[in-house]
Amino acid sequence: MAGNEFDLINRYFKAQPVGRKDVVLGIGDDAAVITIPENSQLVVTTDTMVAGNHFLPDADPVKVAHKALASNLSDLAAMGAIPAWCSLALTIPTVDEVWLKGFCEGFYKLSEYYHVQLIGGDTTKGPLSITITLQGFIPAGKAICRHGANAGDWLYVTGNLGDSAAGLDVILRGNSPSNDIENTLLNRHYYSTPRVLAGQALRSVASAALDISDGLIADLSHILKASGVSAVLNANELPLSDELLQYAGSREAAAKLALRSGEEYELCFTVPESHRGALDAALAHTNTPVTCIGQIRHGEGINVMWEGKEVDWSLSGWDHFSS
Template sequence: MSGEFNLIDKYLVGRQSRRKDVLLAAGDDCALVKSPSNVSIAVSTDTLVAGTHFLESANPSWVAHKALASNISDLAAMGATPAWVSFALTMPEPKEEWLAPFCDSFFKLADYFGIQLIGGDTTKGPLSLTLTVQGFVPEDQALRRSGAKIGDWIYVTGDLGDSKAGLDVILDDTLREKEGASILESRHYLSSPRVLVGQALLNTASSAIDISDGLISDLNHILQRSGVGASIDVSLLPISQELREFTQNEELAQQYALTSGEEYELCFTVPEENKGAIESVLNHTGTKVTCIGQIRPEGTLELHSNGTIVDWQLSGYDHFKVKQ
């Protein structure tokens, strides 16, 4: 038996209980699955490459969490329920001391969200991970980027900016002595996909997106697809105490919140008539939600602080520019 199949059998096969909708997960050329009736299947694929998305020396447990969580977040942004994942792993050479904690973390998160691994591949090459997740969303109810309307309110989940600060720590060891640095580093890797929030918003929100490239970039995707503009009050941005202590500057913390990539929080819009229901709709999710602005007529994304325009030249996270 080749090294590839030894790795697959030892670390990736037989780790989970079989979902009822999985007819065949391993042992043949394809997996076989059965989808429920009256649903659409949401599909998302992401690749994480060592040196771009994580350091080769990074904790493999954290890398596994980041890889799967980032894909689950795409499903959450459309209100989908996660179901299946396939996984392609490329490694320079088999390293069991890396694979063991990686797979333990991967399956822990997969089991938490009820996701079954149904196939994939292993091959030799530079370290990279490619995952494809699939989930279910009721027909014609998926949240999209194109539904925002003038007057809708703009919300975000969680706190913003921590992932960027954590990346700063990863790239610059001199920052490790700063207050909250270790917490921020862990938050860069250990996001919490907002699946319950996305599901709860299916009949309440008008549009949604997950924050992977920075709020200022991802909100612009909604504006472009919906043909609208927006006004954001930067003083309302949700910022953690750790980020405030790390930056020691409120404006800088706000700029982090606007540009931080790989947050995997949700940004969504809510019509005026549904605004009063948000708290009750999301109460069971236990997730912090903050209203930060409003959709305006077609135009630019305006930033202000308590009504005073701020002229910050900001751009979001660029995977081709940031190297770890």
């Protein structure tokens, strides 16, 4: 890109609203310099979103920016970390001021809410893609990992499940939402709520956790494999929104959607029996709804139950937009 185009982009990304005291050097140098809190460990995650795979090329840049940063925030939430700093690598085919303005609007609104400072990145010319590296910190030795689940632990999820997949279905139809329900589901696909405070609260009670990005069935399998256990999942207990129930047409159809819906960015976590009574108190200040959907057992795999009987719904994981 020409120098004046880079200057234009730099003006957009230097005008951010967050200025953290622990950032010694931010945007403008060869690298950023930050100060890590004492007795803390650094937690780092990176996600890439590509136009045509994770979002449609003509999608609202405000929504795209929220979704891109929210996916990273959700990763740190699953570990129980406090988000603090991020870098952004943006590849764009041309400099589009309207698109950049919208992207910055969505990005900064979410970053300001979670007090995350943009400390650097890169801009190149090419097919539209967004890569964010988010860094945060956690008290030493307190990270929640995937490998800590044990037989007898209870299985929980935050929020509702399935809305993101339903919203994606609305998007892929190629028409504008035809009613308020479809519009709500579309917005829930883009505007997820990273469970950052809940993740921090779960450090004292959860034995394992991850965020639901590839679908509950697929992501729960990661916990089970890492921990060497199995699970019984009661599909009747899945938390489903009224909008999803109306959109799907039946509770069973909605439950199937909820089991495979990705990019939910809710948390799936396990709690030992000894900590179960403390869960509500730990989450009280976070205003986060949680639902117990099953239990961890010895063995391998997931046994999905529906109305008291084991079912084989042949559920697959999450598929992004086709390229």
